[in-house]
Amino acid sequence: MPLTVLYDACVLHPAPLRDLLVRIAATGVVRARWTEQILDECFESILRVRPDLNAEALRRTRELMTEAVPDCLVRGYEDLVGGLKLPDADDRHVLAAAIRAGAEVIVTANLADFPSSVLSTFQIEAKHPDDFVLETIGLAPALVVQVLVEQAGALKRPPRTVEDLLDVLQNAGMARTVAKVRELQGLDRPGDDPP
Numbered sequence: 001m002p003l004t005v006l007y008d009a010c011v012l013h014p015a016p017l018r019d020l021l022v023r024i025a026a027t028g029v030v031r032a033r034w035t036e037q038i039l040d041e042c043f044e045s046i047l048r049v050r051p052d053l054n055a056e057a058l059r060r061t062r063e064l065m066t067e068a069v070p071d072c073l074v075r076g077y078e079d080l081v082g083g084l085k086l087p088d089a090d091d092r093h094v095l096a097a098a099i100r101a102g103a104e105v106i107v108t109a110n111l112a113d114f115p116s117s118v119l120s121t122f123q124i125e126a127k128h129p130d131d132f133v134l135e136t137i138g139l140a141p142a143l144v145v146q147v148l149v150e151q152a153g154a155l156k157r158p159p160r161t162v163e164d165l166l167d168v169l170q171n172a173g174m175a176r177t178v179a180k181v182r183e184l185q186g187l188d189r190p191g192d193d194p195p
Contacts, residue, residue: 004031006074006098008108009041011129016151016168018042018065021107021129023147025069029140033101035074037093039065074101088113098124107132109173133177141184148181 007025012018012034025032043058066072077093077100084092091113098106099122106114106126114126127135137144152165160168162185170178 002029002031003105004033004101004103005105005107005132006094006101006103007032007034007038008094008106008110009038009045010109011107012038012042012065013045014172016165017129017172017174019151019154020133020147020169022065022068023151024133024136024144025072027140027143027147029136029143031071032069033072033074033097033103035077035093035097038097076100084118086113086118087115095119095122095124098122105132128173130174130176133174134180137177137180137184145181145184 005025007021011021021032024030039062043062046058047053047055074097077096080096080099081092084095086092086095091110094106094108095114095118097103103124106119106124107129108114108126109128111126111128116125119126133144148165149162152160152162155165166178166181
């Protein structure tokens with residue numbers, strides 16, 4: 001049975017990372033889940049930062065994400081929210097959804113908002129997307145490299161090579177993942193050692 005993970009809005013916000021995480025989930029190597037509320041947060045945040053983007057195109061992106069990952073939407077978690085305590089009360093819905101989904105991991109860049117002292121009660125762990133993807137590479141290295149090749153091949157405006165995509169992901173905080181992929185592909189560069 002694949003690992004069940006819940007993607008937080010912050011990891012779905014940057015388009016290259018969102019695309020990578022959804023593509024990984026679509027392979028079935030992990031069972032990714034999210035909620036309509038998480039998607040609302042994500043896409044409202046994107047429009048705040050990039051008001052020049054077309055809201056209709058983002059709505060279509062949202063639909064395609066949900067179509068790409070069968071059974072991704074978590075429902076019926078709302079009754080758990082009130083009983084949860086987190087440093088930021090606005091994050092309780094994320095933990096509630098993870099509990100309802102039976103997730104073992106919350107993939108988030110906001111690790112401080114999900115302390116292990118709280119999550120361990122529910123046998124849930126918070127992981128940075130770099131750690132999560134790196135561990136996924138450990139489970140299925142060829143599959144994750146293929147996902148990256150397909151992701152780069154799908155980029156048309158502008159077209160990107162795998163190396164271009166790796167540079168973008170590195171700048172998005174995925175340094176350890178990028179270093180591992182380069183190692184697997186024999187693309188090591190001097191000075192690319194992960195922190």
